Amino acid sequence: MSVLGCGNSNQKHPESEATSPIDVKLVDDSVTPADQALSDEQRSHLWDVEHLGFVIERTVFPLLKQGMNSGDFSAWELATNKTCVVVPVETIQPISHLQNQVSQTSSNRPDIHSDSIPLMRWLEQLRSHFDPTANHCRSSIGLVRLIPTERDELAGSFNSVWRMRIAGTKDSKPVELETEFALTLSNVSEDVGTAADWIQGVSVINQRVISSQQSLFEDWTARSGLVSEGRRDNWNEVAFKPNTGGVYVTDYDEDGHLDVFIDDLDDGNRLYRGTGQGTFVESTLKAGIVRSEDPPLWALSCWADFDGDGDDDLITEDQLYENLGNGTFKEITDHTNLPLTPAAGYAIGDYNCDGRIDLYVCHTSAYRAGQEQKSRVKWIDDGLGIDNVLLRNDGDWQFTDVTAETKTGGNGSSCFSAVWINANGDRWPDLFAINEFGRNSLLLNQKGETFLESDVDPVFGGFSMGVSAGDYDNDGLTDLYVANMYSKAGNRILANVDTSEYPQELFDKINEGTKGSKLYRNRGDGTFETISPEDSVAYVGWAYGPTFFDLNNDGWLDIYATAGFKSVKRGEPDG
């Protein structure tokens, strides 16, 4: 078996935070972050404002959550100035207009608006969307903006924006409420949790209530036959592993029922055959898939019909299995020259339209021993210096690395995920590959010979970690949803940065790095339109692995967007 880059087969599973289980050569690219650093005075100002934000989060938000649970907002009477009222949603500017403009909210004099209501009454109205029983609401509250009215006067008044999401039931049916509101605060003191009269006015920026006659999903795990015990759980481990495994779905035995393959750093491989009754029966050994005694060196798998006989074959970690078409597999790793090295993602497509499925391999780190990888990256417009790889399928399980001649490497990006799409209406599959640190790559296929590098975003595209392709507006053109980092803290801090500290183009990029996930509508000519980030698709958190999926079978694609990286506590997600 020829496995490039796996090193010694006796190599133990590393207990470090390295993303690659091989020895890599780290090179210092002489990054000079000092060039982009703020002055001491600027940094001190940002820290001081952030500190006050933490005080609000730590002392005030628990009170608001408690009120939402119990329906008792009496603790708020003290904090609320007696002239404080809430301006309803219609009169307010959207949040994007608040960016770096501290005067925007205070210009809306809430106390002269005819539809204004007292804050307590508004909170009670929000709560009335849910059953009155205590503890029937789960709420999360985020501080999106905290900006002193006079920049250097932290003892004075502030403008702030809070975002609240409440989930619960009404008449035992599911309800969710999301609202974003701007608060004028007379001051923010260390004892703000017990201080009086500091909330002066509230303007609702947006508010929506989502209700349903029933939950769309039922938790079926316990009855499914899919076992989760024994799988890697970073919460119970000392060493954090960023990629612990994956779930891969296909109908491998072609009985009309989808089957599930799972790989996991602790539990290894498991294949589950779907019964068609919503349950699964483990068939790993029966199907001829090896369950190794040792945990795998990395976790990444892929279903694809590499030999074109109509059934899906399987790559899992450093092994290749041929589907024999009778519900069993044969390991043919020795028969292929496929370089089965550590990688972050696979995308399959027939780029040269010769009828054979080719393989695009996404890399976030060095994958061959001795390969050079940058020891640190610039925090914008950069990558780790490791190219992705395009492998042309030549038949009989033989592949040729055509990355250089097709120009599909992706400029040394850090790429978790890529998708093949039809971006410009010709018959040649194009490729979209994300980059965690820099611009994403839209690679336009030039008749199966080479690719032309383009981009879908006019600014930067954010810190991208996942992508899904689908025609969300049903116009026949495949659109893109890119999972990016969204950061409340980043938004808060940047709203207080003196923008003159940076060239505008650079500040726009910095700003975009905190804005969250992006939806791009395909114009049909290889260019894409950025759909407004105000849409709720943006605020996912530290987003990974999204998917377009018609969840309720109405013919319109929905988005399932997952998030999460390293939280402080289980059950208390950051972001």
Ligand SMILES: [Ca+2]
């Ligand atoms: Ca099946």
Ligand SMILES: [Ca+2]
């Ligand atoms: Ca096959």
Ligand SMILES: [Ca+2]
């Ligand atoms: Ca091909």
Ligand SMILES: [Ca+2]
């Ligand atoms: Ca479309």
